Amino acid sequence: SQSPAHAAYLAPPVLASAADVEAESLQHDDLVVLVLATYTGGGAPERCEQFRADLCDIATDFRYGGAFLARQTTFVLGLGDVAYAANYNRFAKDTCDWLRSLGARRVSERLASEKKAQPLVV
Numbered sequence: 001s002q003s004p005a006h007a008a009y010l011a012p013p014v015l016a017s018a019a020d021v022e023a024e025s026l027q028h029d030d031l032v033v034l035v036l037a038t039y040t041g042g043g044a045p046e047r048c049e050q051f052r053a054d055l056c057d058i059a060t061d062f063r064y065g066g067a068f069l070a071r072q073t074t075f076v077l078g079l080g081d082v083a084y085a086a087n088y089n090r091f092a093k094d095t096c097d098w099l100r101s102l103g104a105r106r107v108s109e110r111l112a113s114e115k116k117a118q119p120l121v122v
Helices: 023-028 046-060 082-087 090-101
Strands: 031-037 073-080 111-114
Touching (some): 046 090, 073 090, 082 090
Parallel strands (some): 073 111
């Protein structure tokens, strides 16, 4: 249990779609939890493509460097289907790599959830 004084310093949680988040703004959050689906070809869902592209750009831009997200703790859960083979959870894997290259700490290893491709019985 947290003391009232400690709780006063915690920012309220914010739930947002990656489609509505600017990748650069991640530096302002202490804890970032990402639940990411991978679509055909290993890409991000269309609505999240800008977030993916921006995070990739930041991670590969020398001006940001390896300490850009050093204050952030992250957790990534990838959603996908093993039918994508080599691209299974590619968006989540890439995101983990980019976050790590920017200095973010991980709560744990990336977790992956798999859609079981089974026929629907009615």
